Amino acid sequence: MWQLWLAVIHFSSLVLGLASNEKLPSDFLHLLPSTNDYNLSEVFPENYDKYMLPKQSDGRAIKIYFTFDLLNVLQVDEENGVLRYQTFFSFAWEDRRLVVPRSARNYSSITLDSDLKERMWLPDIFIFGQEDFEQGRLLQDVGRLHLLTSGHVFLSIYSSYSVGCHLDFSAYPFDVHTCDLIVGSWSCRRTVLVSVRLKRSTTFFFFHTFLPCVLLVATSWLSLLLPPDVIPGRMVLCITSLLALLTMYTSSLGSMRVSYIRNTDVWFVGCLLFDFLIILEYAVLLWVQRELADGAARWTRVTPFQLRKRLRNPRYMDHVCRWVLAVLFTLFCVVFLAYTLGRKGEDADEQAS
Numbered sequence: 001m002w003q004l005w006l007a008v009i010h011f012s013s014l015v016l017g018l019a020s021n022e023k024l025p026s027d028f029l030h031l032l033p034s035t036n037d038y039n040l041s042e043v044f045p046e047n048y049d050k051y052m053l054p055k056q057s058d059g060r061a062i063k064i065y066f067t068f069d070l071l072n073v074l075q076v077d078e079e080n081g082v083l084r085y086q087t088f089f090s091f092a093w094e095d096r097r098l099v100v101p102r103s104a105r106n107y108s109s110i111t112l113d114s115d116l117k118e119r120m121w122l123p124d125i126f127i128f129g130q131e132d133f134e135q136g137r138l139l140q141d142v143g144r145l146h147l148l149t150s151g152h153v154f155l156s157i158y159s160s161y162s163v164g165c166h167l168d169f170s171a172y173p174f175d176v177h178t179c180d181l182i183v184g185s186w187s188c189r190r191t192v193l194v195s196v197r198l199k200r201s202t203t204f205f206f207f208h209t210f211l212p213c214v215l216l217v218a219t220s221w222l223s224l225l226l227p228p229d230v231i232p233g234r235m236v237l238c239i240t241s242l243l244a245l246l247t248m249y250t251s252s253l254g255s256m257r258v259s260y261i262r263n264t265d266v267w268f269v270g271c272l273l274f275d276f277l278i279i280l281e282y283a284v285l286l287w288v289q290r291e292l293a294d295g296a297a298r299w300t301r302v303t304p305f306q307l308r309k310r311l312r313n314p315r316y317m318d319h320v321c322r323w324v325l326a327v328l329f330t331l332f333c334v335v336f337l338a339y340t341l342g343r344k345g346e347d348a349d350e351q352a353s
Contacts, residue, residue, distance in 0.1 A: 042101040043112070043147065050121045053187075054095040064123045065092040068183070070194065074160060078256060081167045082131060083179055083196070090156040091123060100149050109146040109154070117145055117155060128182040128191075129164040172262045173205035174340045209264065212248065213271045216241040217329060220278045224322040228285055228315070238279045245272050263340050270336065274329050281321045288317070 054062055067090040075084040098120070104110050146154040165179035177198045184191035223237040249268040256262075 040116075042099055043110070044119060045097065045099060048097055048120075050119060052121065054093070054097055054121055056094060056096075062094050064125075064185075066090070066125070066183070066192065068192070068194070070181070070196070073196065073198075075162075076198065077162075078167060078169070081165055082162050083165050084160060084162045085181065086160045088156065088158050090154070091125070092152060092154045093123065094152045095121060096151045098147055098151065098153065100147060100151070105149060107149065109148045112145040112147055114143055114145050120153070122155075124186045125183060126185070127161065127163060128184060131162040131164060169256060169258055169262055170260055171340065172256070172264055173200050173202055173209075174263065175200055205264075209248065209252070210267070213245065213267065214333070216244050217271050217274050220275045221322070221325060221329070223278065223282070224318050224325075228282075228289065228318065231286070234282055235279075238275065238282065242272065242275045242279070245275060263336075267336060270332050274325065274332070277325060281318075281325070285317055 056062055069088040070085060071088060072086040073083055074086050075082075077083070100110065143157040144154070145156075148154060163179070163181060165177070167175075167177055169175055179196045179198065181194040181196060182191050183194075220238045220241040223234040226234050226237075228234075245268065249272070252264055252268065
């Protein structure tokens with residue numbers, strides 16, 4: 001589950017031109033009233049060449065205006081590092097070779113069929129790292145193609161496409177990613193950069209992973225409250241919890257295959273280690289009981305605490321291990337959360353800068 005920091009992004013830019021702070025001319029903001037009553041032979045003269053770059057009336061290179069709306073991030077493919085965007089592009093440029101019919105002089109623009117863009121010159125604008133492109137379509141392509149009476153062309157496209165992005169999951173599930181969407185042209189070195197920041201929702205991890213692991217370790221810890229003689233009961237609690245933790249860990253490894261250690265790997269290994277220590281404590285306890293029963297146990301006197309006689313009592317050994325393991329596991333949880341949340345904040349600040 002991801003949270004998109006910027007749900008809708010809108011900006012306008014001059015892709016080809018002299019000044020980066022130029023805005024879309026006011027002519028492109030008034031497309032209505034429009035008409036679709038035209039003769040195709042009137043719009044495209046016989047000598048029209050779609051491979052030839054149009055020029056302004058004064059001979060200079062044309063300016064291509066570009067607006068962009070990022071509507072949504074449809075999908076985040078974590079395994080392949082690909083994001084699928086849903087956007088609305090708008091392009092505007094001047095092409096004086098196209099002729100506005102006399103019958104349309106009383107209108108602001110002519111609405112052309114979207115298929116006619118295959119016959120006219122189009123800017124060579126592309127998206128860096130693009131893997132596929134799909135234009136929205138219902139009964140026809142979702143978009144607009146207008147020829148303004150001023151001799152300008154206005155093209156808008158509703159589309160979805162996939163773009164590659166480097167995703168680092170070492171801080172998972174507290175990872176924050178910045179994916180760059182770069183739009184450029186082969187004819188110009190200037191590019192437009194849009195940075196999309198993704199933050200994973202940690203609520204899902206808390207209820208799906210963190211809380212169940214704590215409960216499973218606590219279940220194993222509760223076995224220390226049972227009498228040492230209840231061997232089946234204590235072993236069932238410990239082994240069942242250990243198998244459940246191993247199943248959860250294996251499942252998490254299959255969902256996201258990476259070659260480095262993630263935060264969740266540290267968490268699962270820590271929980272498995274504490275579960276194993278509880279089982280180890282009970283095995284040592286049974287060994288001490290058996291050695292004491294056979295008279296083979298030998299204890300070394302420790303001064304000044306005189307622990308020899310107390311350690312002969314299995315209940316006292318259970319009592320000490322019970323509190324030591326509880327304190328250590330609580331400390332592990334606090335340190336893990338403090339480290340991961342602190343690292344999350346550092347990564348967010350680094351990517352923001």
